[in-house]
Amino acid sequence: MAEPLVLLPETMCDARLYGPQIADLSREMAVMVAPVHLGDRIEEIASTLLDVLPRRFALAGCGFxxxxxxxxxxxxxxxxxxLMLIGSSPLADTPQQxxxxxxxxxxxxxxxFAEAVEALLPEESLAETPYRDEIMxxxxxxxxxxxxxxxxxxxxALQRRRDQQAVVRKLRIPVMIVAGTQDTLYPxxxxxxxxxxxxxAVLRMIAGTGHLPMLEDPDALSAAIRAWMRLPIPR
Structure with a gap:
């Protein structure tokens, strides 16, 4: 069996963000969604999670x-x-952000509050599909x-995050970068x-989706995860 898969949601999202992947992939591997709101800094959130996550695991996260x-x-x-990064970035906030x-x-x-949430994840960040209203x-x-x-x-936590470009340059594990071709937040x-x-790193763009491909084209994201899980781990 493949190593456990840990999924981290976007800001202000819970396990329902990955509902289709949990239903699909859990037939083949252990899947869990970990919360990303238990702390005031990204470092604190990560430290808290390490206490409860498996000993070794594959890790995928969207945005935040x-x-x-x-x-x-x-x-x-x-x-x-x-590691899989879905519509995300290693950069720190700019002063404008x-x-x-x-x-x-x-x-x-x-x-x-509703206006603030809409500005954080605007409707325009998703592809214009029949399901966009339902996803929003x-x-x-x-x-x-x-x-x-x-x-x-x-x-x-977003404002205080550090620049992690030096960290990702040193990665020597299978990495896949995934994003929607119509994502306006992370083009x-x-x-x-x-x-x-x-x-x-492998770049996998999912056509016809925006910032939330896990809901906009669930099968495509599940296929990307399966391909990433098959990548050999360097010895």
């Missing part, structure tokens, strides 16, 4: 979850057997389940640059 995944690999390289998060935090605290409704429901306090905590060009930073 991908940033936590990089930190997990940095802290425990002997435990993370392979940090300022925008401040504005969203003010909105969330001022009773405009799920995103809003997941966010409402967490509430403004978690929104603020994750926004602060294809930026994903290509990320793949070039990592020795041996």
């Amino acid at each position: 979850g991908g940033m936590v995944a990089i930190e997990l690999q940095r802290r425990a390289p002997d435990r993370v057997t392979r 940090a300022d925008e998060r401040d504005r969203l935090v003010i909105k969330a605290r001022a009773g405009k 409704a799920l995103v809003r429901d997941m966010a409402e389940g967490f509430g403004p306090d978690v929104f603020v905590r994750q926004a602060r 294809e060009k930026r994903q290509s640059v990320l793949a070039e930073l990592i020795p041996g």
